Amino acid sequence: xxxxxxxxxxxxxxxxxxxxxxxxxxFVVALPRATSQRDRGRAAxxxxxxxxxxxxxxxxxxxxxxxxxxxxxxxxxxxxxNLPSDPVGRLTxxxxxxxxxxxxxxxxxxxxxxxxxPAKEGIRGLPLESVDVDFSAAGLFPDLKAFMxxxxxxxxxxxxxxxxxxxxPDGAQLAIVLRAFRQTAPEDGKGGAP
Numbered sequence: 001x002x003x004x005x006x007x008x009x010x011x012x013x014x015x016x017x018x019x020x021x022x023x024x025x026x027f028v029v030a031l032p033r034a035t036s037q038r039d040r041g042r043a044a045x046x047x048x049x050x051x052x053x054x055x056x057x058x059x060x061x062x063x064x065x066x067x068x069x070x071x072x073x074x075x076x077x078x079x080x081x082n083l084p085s086d087p088v089g090r091l092t093x094x095x096x097x098x099x100x101x102x103x104x105x106x107x108x109x110x111x112x113x114x115x116x117x118p119a120k121e122g123i124r125g126l127p128l129e130s131v132d133v134d135f136s137a138a139g140l141f142p143d144l145k146a147f148m149x150x151x152x153x154x155x156x157x158x159x160x161x162x163x164x165x166x167x168x169p170d171g172a173q174l175a176i177v178l179r180a181f182r183q184t185a186p187e188d189g190k191g192g193a194p
Contacts, residue, residue: 083157085183088118088131095133095180098154106147108139118182132161133178141165141172148174157181 092115103110116132137144152160158180166173
């Protein structure tokens, strides 16, 4: 080998060593940074997936709540459309007809049917009044049960406020309080049924 080629080889060796040293330096400095960035990227992706899943669940809950509210609104509109708007006297007459028809059908006796006065219902925006009906029904237990089941399927909108069953040697007696509802004219043009 000649001195010139030895000199070139030495320079090449020094350049290769310098490049190797530079490469090791890149791995020592850049590799941990790249690994750290990759780990941060993975953590951010996992956090984003978690946030997306939480947002998806919240959206599903909001959609379910919206569906429930729409169903409740439709039910309320149906109930309001079917509520009688008759005067109180006509409503009590219709209730009496219903009660006595069902009592006759099931072979029971009604006693002391009393109607309370109309009372405004505390449902804001809805023009409702209620009338309480307090009465006793006497007969055999199976007949009273059938009477109550038919009463609850009745055409008139009411709620059973209370029912108390007493038994005696002569049969059973059921003390019942019903609350019947009717529409009134909306106050000051606010709210109300169509």
